[in-house]
Amino acid sequence: MGISIGLVGLGSFGSCFAPLFKNHPLVDRIGLCDREAGLLKTFTDDTFYADKLDGRRDCFTSLDDICQADFDALVIITQPWLHAPQCIQAMESGKHVYSAVPIISIPSNEEILDWCNKLVDTVRRTGQHYMLGETTYYHPQSMYCRRKAAEGAFGSFVYAEGEYMHDVDAGCNLRQVNRARTSSASGKEWLRMRQEYINRGLLGGPMHYPTHSVSGPVCVMRAHAVKANALGYRNTEYDPFFDNQAFSNEMALFKMSNGAAVRIVEAREMPGLVGEDSETFRVFGTRGAFSENRWFSIERPDFDRLDLDDLTKPERLKLTPAEMFDPLPPEVGLAFKKVMHQDKDENELLSIDFQPHGHGGSHPYLVHEFVDAVAHNRVPAINVWEAVRYMAMGVAAHESALRDGETVTVADWGDAPCT
Numbered sequence: 001m002g003i004s005i006g007l008v009g010l011g012s013f014g015s016c017f018a019p020l021f022k023n024h025p026l027v028d029r030i031g032l033c034d035r036e037a038g039l040l041k042t043f044t045d046d047t048f049y050a051d052k053l054d055g056r057r058d059c060f061t062s063l064d065d066i067c068q069a070d071f072d073a074l075v076i077i078t079q080p081w082l083h084a085p086q087c088i089q090a091m092e093s094g095k096h097v098y099s100a101v102p103i104i105s106i107p108s109n110e111e112i113l114d115w116c117n118k119l120v121d122t123v124r125r126t127g128q129h130y131m132l133g134e135t136t137y138y139h140p141q142s143m144y145c146r147r148k149a150a151e152g153a154f155g156s157f158v159y160a161e162g163e164y165m166h167d168v169d170a171g172c173n174l175r176q177v178n179r180a181r182t183s184s185a186s187g188k189e190w191l192r193m194r195q196e197y198i199n200r201g202l203l204g205g206p207m208h209y210p211t212h213s214v215s216g217p218v219c220v221m222r223a224h225a226v227k228a229n230a231l232g233y234r235n236t237e238y239d240p241f242f243d244n245q246a247f248s249n250e251m252a253l254f255k256m257s258n259g260a261a262v263r264i265v266e267a268r269e270m271p272g273l274v275g276e277d278s279e280t281f282r283v284f285g286t287r288g289a290f291s292e293n294r295w296f297s298i299e300r301p302d303f304d305r306l307d308l309d310d311l312t313k314p315e316r317l318k319l320t321p322a323e324m325f326d327p328l329p330p331e332v333g334l335a336f337k338k339v340m341h342q343d344k345d346e347n348e349l350l351s352i353d354f355q356p357h358g359h360g361g362s363h364p365y366l367v368h369e370f371v372d373a374v375a376h377n378r379v380p381a382i383n384v385w386e387a388v389r390y391m392a393m394g395v396a397a398h399e400s401a402l403r404d405g406e407t408v409t410v411a412d413w414g415d416a417p418c419t
Contacts, residue, residue, distance in 0.1 A: 002028035080105035135359035140324035155287030160217035206266035210394030216281030232401035252397035
C-alpha cells in the first residue's frame with residue numbers, strides 16, 4: 001500500500017512537481033491546496049490526475065483545511081517567506097513535509113536562525129520528517145562528486161567554490177518574478193510585512209537565499225561551516241529592485257569543519273558567469289578535483305620507496321550528465337517517463353531513454369527521495385539538519401558583510417540522527 005500526499009501551492013513552480021508526485025508508484029492518493037481556487041480547477045479538469053485525485057474530497061483553499069485532512073505528507077511550494085511557519089504547522093498536524101527552498105526568506109538574521117531552531121525542535125518533538133527541496137543536491141555534478149567522495153577519491157578536501165549568478169535582468173527575470181509573487185493575495189500580505197522590516201532598519205541580501213551555491217560543496221564534503229568572512233556590494237544606480245536590500249551581490253569565505261576553505265558568491269547585479277554555468281560548484285582535494293564537468297586525479301607515490309621513473313600520469317575525464325546521474329529505480333523511471341510522454345503506451349516508453357528534467361535534472365530525484373523516505377519511514381537526504389546548515393551559512397555571511405567583513409561564527413544544530 002502506498003502513501004498519500006497533499007500538494008500545497010500550485011503556481012508555476014508547484015505545478016512542475018505535481019505530475020511527478022502524482023505518478024510516483026509509491027503514491028496512491030494526492031490532494032491539492034491553493035488560495036487561488038481557479039488553479040485547483042486546472043488540475044481537477046485534467047484526466048491525468050483522475051486515478052489518484054478525488055476533486056470533491058481532496059481539494060482545499062487553505063492550509064488549515066488540508067492539515068486537518070488525513071494525508072501522510074504535505075509538499076509546501078508556496079512563497080518563500082511562508083515556508084518555515086507552514087512546514088511547522090504541517091508537522092504539528094501529523095504530516096511529514098517537503099519544503100521548497102529556502103527554509104525561509106526574510107530580512108532578519110535573528111528571526112531566520114530562530115525559525116531554523118523551531119524547525120529542528122519540531123522535527124525532534126513530533127517525529128515527522130522534513131526535507132528541503134534543494135535542486136543543486138540532485139544535479140548530476142553533485143551525484144558524481146558524492147560517489148567519488150565515498151570512494152575517497154578526493155583525498156583530503158582542501159578548497160571548494162560555489163556560486164549562484166542570477167542577475168536581476170537575466171533570462172529568468174527577477175523583476176517579473178517579484179511582480180508575480182507580490183500580485184497574489186499572499187504577496188500583498190508580504191509587502192506589508194516587508195515594510196515593517198524596512199521600518200526596523202532590516203535589509204536583506206542575496207545570501208538570504210544561499211542554498212543553490214552552498215549545497216554542492218557541503219553535501220560533497222559532508223562538512224559544515226564554522227566561520228564566515230564576507231563582503232557585499234551595494235547597488236549604486238538607484239535601482240528600485242534593491243531598495244529593500246543591503247547588498248545586490250555578496251561574496252563569502254568560510255572555514256569548514258573539515259579544515260577546508262569554501263568561497264561562495266551570490267550575485268543579483270552581475271551579468272556573466274564565473275565558470276561555465278550560473279549555478280555550479282567546484283571541489284578540490286589532495287588527490288582529486290572536480291571542476292566544470294571535469295574530473296582530475298593524481299595517484300601519489302609510495303614515499304617509503306619512491307621511484308621517480310614509475311609514476312602514474314594524472315587522470316583527466318570530461319563527463320556528460322548521463323555519466324554523472326545516479327540511476328533511479330526502473331519502476332520509478334518508467335512512471336516519470338509516463339509524465340513526459342503521456343501519449344505513448346508502455347511498450348513505446350520502454351524504448352525511450354529517461355531524461356531527468358527541471359533545474360539540472362533534479363526534479364525527479366527530489367520527488368523520489370521524499371516519497372521513498374516517507375514510505376519507508378527514514379530520514380531524507382536533505383533533512384532538517386542539512387537544511388539549517390545551508391541557511392546558517394547565508395545568515396553568517398550576510399551578518400559579516402553588514403559588519404564589513406568581520407569574522408562571524410556559523411550556527412549549527414549538529415548531525416542528523418542515524419537511521
